[in-house]
Amino acid sequence: PGRPGRPVPGTDFEAVPPNTLDAITIPEGYDQRVVIRWGDAVEFGAPKFDFAKQTAAAQAKQFGYNCDFVGLIPQDPLGIRNLLVVNHEYTTEVHMFPADQYDPANPTEEQVKIAWAAHGLSVVQAFRDPIGGALRTVPSPFNRRITLNTAFEVRGPAAGSKYLKTSADPTGRKVFGTQNNCAGGVTPWGTVLSGEENVNQYFANAASVTDPVAAARLKRYGFSGAASTRKWERFDKRWDLAQEPNEANRFGWVVEIDPNDPNSTPIKHTALGRFKHEAANIKITKDGRVAVYSGDDERFEYIYKFVSKGKYKPGKSAHARRHNSALLDDGTLYVARFTGDSPGEIDGTGKLPKDGEFDGVGEWIPLAAGNKSFVDGFTAEEVYVFTRDAADKVQPTKMDRPEDIEPNPVNGRIYAALTNNSQRGPAGKANVDEANPRPNNRNGHVLEWDENGGDAASTKFSWRLLLVCGDPKTADTYFGGFPKEQVSPISCPDNVAFDRHGNLWISTDGNALGSHDGLFSVPVEGPERGHVKQFLSVPVGAECCGPVVTDHLVLVAVQHPGEDAPNSGSPTSHWPDGGTSQPRPSIVSVWKKGRWGQVGRIGVK
Ligand code: FEO
Ligand code: CA
Ligand code: CA
Numbered sequence: 001p002g003r004p005g006r007p008v009p010g011t012d013f014e015a016v017p018p019n020t021l022d023a024i025t026i027p028e029g030y031d032q033r034v035v036i037r038w039g040d041a042v043e044f045g046a047p048k049f050d051f052a053k054q055t056a057a058a059q060a061k062q063f064g065y066n067c068d069f070v071g072l073i074p075q076d077p078l079g080i081r082n083l084l085v086v087n088h089e090y091t092t093e094v095h096m097f098p099a100d101q102y103d104p105a106n107p108t109e110e111q112v113k114i115a116w117a118a119h120g121l122s123v124v125q126a127f128r129d130p131i132g133g134a135l136r137t138v139p140s141p142f143n144r145r146i147t148l149n150t151a152f153e154v155r156g157p158a159a160g161s162k163y164l165k166t167s168a169d170p171t172g173r174k175v176f177g178t179q180n181n182c183a184g185g186v187t188p189w190g191t192v193l194s195g196e197e198n199v200n201q202y203f204a205n206a207a208s209v210t211d212p213v214a215a216a217r218l219k220r221y222g223f224s225g226a227a228s229t230r231k232w233e234r235f236d237k238r239w240d241l242a243q244e245p246n247e248a249n250r251f252g253w254v255v256e257i258d259p260n261d262p263n264s265t266p267i268k269h270t271a272l273g274r275f276k277h278e279a280a281n282i283k284i285t286k287d288g289r290v291a292v293y294s295g296d297d298e299r300f301e302y303i304y305k306f307v308s309k310g311k312y313k314p315g316k317s318a319h320a321r322r323h324n325s326a327l328l329d330d331g332t333l334y335v336a337r338f339t340g341d342s343p344g345e346i347d348g349t350g351k352l353p354k355d356g357e358f359d360g361v362g363e364w365i366p367l368a369a370g371n372k373s374f375v376d377g378f379t380a381e382e383v384y385v386f387t388r389d390a391a392d393k394v395q396p397t398k399m400d401r402p403e404d405i406e407p408n409p410v411n412g413r414i415y416a417a418l419t420n421n422s423q424r425g426p427a428g429k430a431n432v433d434e435a436n437p438r439p440n441n442r443n444g445h446v447l448e449w450d451e452n453g454g455d456a457a458s459t460k461f462s463w464r465l466l467l468v469c470g471d472p473k474t475a476d477t478y479f480g481g482f483p484k485e486q487v488s489p490i491s492c493p494d495n496v497a498f499d500r501h502g503n504l505w506i507s508t509d510g511n512a513l514g515s516h517d518g519l520f521s522v523p524v525e526g527p528e529r530g531h532v533k534q535f536l537s538v539p540v541g542a543e544c545c546g547p548v549v550t551d552h553l554v555l556v557a558v559q560h561p562g563e564d565a566p567n568s569g570s571p572t573s574h575w576p577d578g579g580t581s582q583p584r585p586s587i588v589s590v591w592k593k594g595r596w597g598q599v600g601r602i603g604v605k
């Protein structure tokens with residue numbers, strides 16, 4: 001990194017200052033519009049949303065709750081007609097029903113069924129207005145809700161496993177629904193991968209499982225206690241581990257949805273392993289195979305990679321989609337170990353080592369390939385279903401909550417958001433390493449690596465921290481060597497995306513600096529490398545998800561606005577509808593106002 005230069009294409013805008021407004025705040029010269037809100041119509045026949053009179057039948061046709069991942073799949077060369085694919089990570093029942101209707105200790109069956117229907121994904125056709133700039137959803141045969149009642153096909157080496165069989169599904173190959181879908185990725189063949197993340201929270205009675213092996217496996221994945229928070233076990237025994245212990249193993253996978261075919265059966269890909277998948281993103285290897293990167297988002301968990309056996313067929317035809325999807329069912333699953341090159345210098349202060357960087361080399365340790373296990377004491381089937389337990393045996397690096405991981409399509413490097421970890425211990429004696437150098441890491445960091453030879457199939461790589469996030473005025477932050485007095489404060493990186501120029505865009509969740517979460521851009525090459533600028537901020541209590549950045553449009557998902565309030569009777573946010581309205585998780589489009597009413601280009605003056 002040298003001296004700051006001219007603004008880089010894609011990031012030439014006036015940074016939004018940190019703030020606590022109950023609004024989406026965007027740069028001067030930009031405009032915004034809500035694309036779709038919780039409760040808006042998705043499928044034909046969806047009734048008009050009525051907060052006080054919601055039903056499960058209505059919710060099953062309407063946009064779900066707590067939008068997270070956003071995929072925008074163009075259906076024409078100009079990106080006018082698109083398929084918008086959105087995850088609905090979880091439900092916040094105390095905000096979904098009027099305070100006098102919802103008793104958390106005794107939800108009604110209808111309220112529980114509303115929650116099942118508010119999970120999953122939405123597929124909606126959406127048109128970009130080439131003059132006005134906004135993205136607008138339309139009624140369309142592509143529109144589809146996927147909920148906890150949608151049948152999924154289990155594929156790959158653990159399909160039909162004894163660990164996946166339940167009384168409702170003795171085949172171990174058919175699961176109803178997907179849940180806690182956090183981030184995801186659009187595949188080169190035009191489908192969407194989505195990560196099932198914190199699935200443990202939905203299950204009751206882990207404490208009643210007495211078999212010591214089964215109990216230890218449940219514990220490793222965070223399943224605990226007696227009654228669940230949402231009490232779903234009262235209305236379907238599959239949520240009761242005392243009755244259906246294997247139902248737990250049917251979640252925690254990467255799922256694939258084909259939005260191009262509304263009649264397609266979604267897939268759970270077991271070859272990608274089972275853990276708290278934040279997301280899944282693909283890079284094609286030098287010899288044409290498919291590599292998938294995925295983080296396990298919990299403190300001290302690992303980063304994984306899958307490399308397919310078969311080769312990718314370019315194209316998006318039904319034939320290519322079928323062929324490429326099947327590649328995700330046979331390959332090698334690896335876990336990452338990061339080794340620093342400044343041993344003895346990581347003292348817990350966040351101070352840079354003498355070589356000027358937190359950096360080093362790393363390797364991908366194989367766990368299983370097809371039906372062969374590389375882990376002592378584990379069958380291949382066990383590696384895939386109990387991936388965390390298997391990975392524990394091979395000394396991977398325990399990371400500070402690996403969230404989104406994505407390859408940069410311009411420079412070929414891989415970028416991972418490590419959102420935070422406040423539990424490495426007191427400063428000075430902490431359990432730190434060069435890849436996770438701060439003991440009380442409240443603000444997170446961003447990791448960058450080069451696979452050896454630029455090949456996603458390589459088992460060796462070199463890495464460095466691009467950002468050590470936080471208040472740039474504090475000594476324990478680092479912005480790729482860029483002068484710190486010029487950057488926006490950034491905290492808790494979660495989702496990452498790239499614009500056409502290869503700039504990294506980062507959305508945040510859990511800002512620990514006293515202002516709201518938002519979306520930030522940062523060039524990764526040249527003299528502007530590390531120049532973090534805030535592009536937008538989100539309303540009270542919300543995290544910023546998505547994001548999608550094209551030449552003409554930025555999309556973000558505003559998840560859980562008003563979540564800091566105890567119940568729906570006293571919301572702290574009234575976004576997006578204003579007045580005294582209930583807050584509603586929503587997708588927002590942002591565009592640059594150009595001359596003569598034309599749309600400008602994002603980040604280009
Ligand atoms: Fe659902 Fe890892 O954030
Ligand atoms: Ca170093
Ligand atoms: Ca996330």
Ligand code: CA
Pocket residue numbers: 403419494509
């Ligand atoms: Ca998060």
